[in-house]
Amino acid sequence: xxxxxxxxxxxxxxxxxxxxxxxxxxxxxxxxxxxxxxxxxxxxxxxxxxxxxxxxxxxxxxxxxxxxxxxxxxxxxxxxxxxxxxxxxxxxxxxxxxxxxxxxxxxxxxxxxxxxxxxxxxxxxxxxxxxxxxxxxxxxxxxxxxxxxxxxxxxxxxxxxxxxxxxxxxxxxxxxxxxxxxxxxxxxxxxxxxxxxxxxxxxxxxxxxxxxxxxxxxxxxxxxxxxxxxxxxxxxxxxxxxxxxxxxxxxxxxxxxxxxxxxxxxxxxxxx
Amino acid sequence: xxxxxxxxxxxxxxxxxxxxxxxxxxxxxxxxxxxxxxxxxxxxxxxxxxxxxxxxxxxxxxxxxxxxxxxxxxxxxxxxxxxxxxxxxxxxxxxxxxxxxxxxxxxxxxxxxxxxxxxxxxxxxxxxxxxxxxxxxxxxxxxxxxxxxxxxxxxxxxxxxxxxxxxxxxxxxxxxxxxxxxxxxxxxxxxxxxxxxxxxxxxxxxxxxxxxxxxxxxxxxxxxxxxxxxxxxxxxxxxxxxxxxxxxxxxxxxxxxxxxxxxxxxxxxxxxxxxx
Numbered sequence: 001x002x003x004x005x006x007x008x009x010x011x012x013x014x015x016x017x018x019x020x021x022x023x024x025x026x027x028x029x030x031x032x033x034x035x036x037x038x039x040x041x042x043x044x045x046x047x048x049x050x051x052x053x054x055x056x057x058x059x060x061x062x063x064x065x066x067x068x069x070x071x072x073x074x075x076x077x078x079x080x081x082x083x084x085x086x087x088x089x090x091x092x093x094x095x096x097x098x099x100x101x102x103x104x105x106x107x108x109x110x111x112x113x114x115x116x117x118x119x120x121x122x123x124x125x126x127x128x129x130x131x132x133x134x135x136x137x138x139x140x141x142x143x144x145x146x147x148x149x150x151x152x153x154x155x156x157x158x159x160x161x162x163x164x165x166x167x168x169x170x171x172x173x174x175x176x177x178x179x180x181x182x183x184x185x186x187x188x189x190x191x192x193x194x195x196x197x198x199x200x201x202x203x204x205x206x207x208x209x210x211x212x213x214x215x216x217x218x219x220x221x222x223x224x225x226x227x228x229x230x231x232x233x234x235x236x237x238x239x240x241x242x243x244x245x246x247x248x249x250x251x252x253x254x255x256x257x258x259x260x261x262x263x264x265x266x267x268x269x270x271x272x
Numbered sequence: 273x274x275x276x277x278x279x280x281x282x283x284x285x286x287x288x289x290x291x292x293x294x295x296x297x298x299x300x301x302x303x304x305x306x307x308x309x310x311x312x313x314x315x316x317x318x319x320x321x322x323x324x325x326x327x328x329x330x331x332x333x334x335x336x337x338x339x340x341x342x343x344x345x346x347x348x349x350x351x352x353x354x355x356x357x358x359x360x361x362x363x364x365x366x367x368x369x370x371x372x373x374x375x376x377x378x379x380x381x382x383x384x385x386x387x388x389x390x391x392x393x394x395x396x397x398x399x400x401x402x403x404x405x406x407x408x409x410x411x412x413x414x415x416x417x418x419x420x421x422x423x424x425x426x427x428x429x430x431x432x433x434x435x436x437x438x439x440x441x442x443x444x445x446x447x448x449x450x451x452x453x454x455x456x457x458x459x460x461x462x463x464x465x466x467x468x469x470x471x472x473x474x475x476x477x478x479x480x481x482x483x484x485x486x487x488x489x490x491x492x493x494x495x496x497x498x499x500x501x502x503x504x505x506x507x508x509x510x511x512x513x514x515x516x517x518x519x520x521x522x523x524x525x526x527x528x529x530x531x532x533x534x535x536x537x538x539x540x541x542x543x544x545x546x547x548x
Contacts, residue, residue, distance in 0.1 A: 102468075
């Protein structure tokens, strides 16, 4: 887990998820790539009368140029957090597309969601998770300092849980305490082959000891119980598989995943 | 890389894939899982006492699975003698590609053996595992008996998505290599459509990870020739390992067009590291 990708919404200062990403990169001796989307709103320009269109184009060009020039300021800012290797890239497409494309060079993406995310925010994160095939840490604005002393894992016996667990291994290896929250038997929580015992055995093979906590697998309450259990354990990070319905659906995430994205008060580590 | 999975096509003695995987696991400090797969036997003809046939065959498969499972202590002993501290033996039932993809979920790489005359080693099956498994695969040539080394690694890349993913996954290996040769091809497809400033590039990515390498250009634009050239370049460089992306477009179109991946899978006489 060496290369961290952080989409940035600004190019003159870097906060929230980008700050989290920088501190994380420094903590695990990884690299940090920040990407900025400078998109020219061609549909607006096409619809506007000529002088206005001209002005809009100039503003966009200036913005793109300024964004491009932010590379050295970004490097200086990142080095201030102890990041040894960082790069800054500007793309001419929407953030979602840019992240999906850049993700194949990286091991982890740090995404931001607002404090009370709407369905469309959740959908956006879902699309990145389901499409980019890379683990994501999702933080909300106040979460800027990564901590791994206590990590909770929400285990529901699916392939996605197993992938999330495997991807989180470098962080789990730094944890003093690991809690495996599991619930078998519910509809979303049916287990095609991965029991909590299998998860525990995998972790033990990597010399990691865990505590366990069983919850009610009923989809209506699982999300709430996972967060409550993680909070009781003082977890500073929650690892979860992100499972969609089918790829043909509108990137609908499962109920517990959605609940966590909407209500979690700690960073979420997710993998599809 | 933390977890390596080897497909053991036989359980009696460690196969080429298992031995190679053991070497990789030891070099990288990773865990090793050996997996034996019992494929269901599908009767060729349905004529005759059809009710009996499935039972006979499924008894057969169960006997095979039990015999394979009994090998667990032998595998643990071999692993321990080979200096691998975290090793596990698994027996799975199902068709090879699905069983290995399922076993591979916890793993960073599969190790497969290629053998065109065995059901478990044909280029078609290897391709299917690469595509459906979604994780990097080492492919060792039939009966390969050299120990796993990464002294000289050749990377064939034309900047495609698959090439990038293969290179990124291979970084732990490339960082251990003494000599790395980057074979630069022309892009087979147009760029992804994104105008990155500055562009992402394989060379920058390698440099940023402290991998020193020399560059060579692939002389041809034709996919059909590229495979042969890649193999020749790897041989000239005396490569221990060849890294490349697998199946640039759909596997079917590569088949039809005779793409580089299939050629390399069929002809390589050195271990491969591939990712789709």
